[in-house]
Amino acid sequence: GVRPPRVRVEARSVASYLESAAGGVDLAFIDPPYDLGEVELARDLSLLAPLLADAATVVVERSSRSPEPAWPDGIEPERRRDYGETTLWWAAATGPDQPAPPSQPE
Known part of the structure; x- marks a missing residue:
C-alpha cells in the first residue's frame, strides 16, 4: 500500500x-523572515539547488519590497505573484542539466 x-x-x-x-526534493516552500538578507537567501537557494528532483517546484515568499531572489544554477524562475x-x-x-546531489558519507 501507500505509506504516508x-x-x-x-x-x-x-x-x-x-x-x-x-x-x-519535489517541492520546496521557502518562507524566510522578511528581514533575512538577500545574501543569506541566495546561500540557502544555492544549497537547495543540488537537492531538487527533476521537475521540482520552488516557491519563495518575500516582502513585495524585496528584489527578485538571486537564482542559482539549477533553479529557473517561472513567475511572480504579488499579494x-x-x-x-x-x-x-x-532538469537533467541540474547539478548532482553531493554524496553522503556512509
Whole structure:
C-alpha cells in the first residue's frame, strides 16, 4: 500500500540542514523572515539547488519590497505573484542539466 509521508522537525539553521540533507526534493516552500538578507537567501537557494528532483517546484515568499531572489544554477524562475505586502516567486529545477546531489558519507 501507500505509506504516508514522513515528517521530521529539525531544530537547526536552514543552511545546516541543507548541507547534510539527502536529495529528491519535489517541492520546496521557502518562507524566510522578511528581514533575512538577500545574501543569506541566495546561500540557502544555492544549497537547495543540488537537492531538487527533476521537475521540482520552488516557491519563495518575500516582502513585495524585496528584489527578485538571486537564482542559482539549477533553479529557473517561472513567475511572480504579488499579494499586498507579500510576493511569491515560483521557480523550477532545470532538469537533467541540474547539478548532482553531493554524496553522503556512509
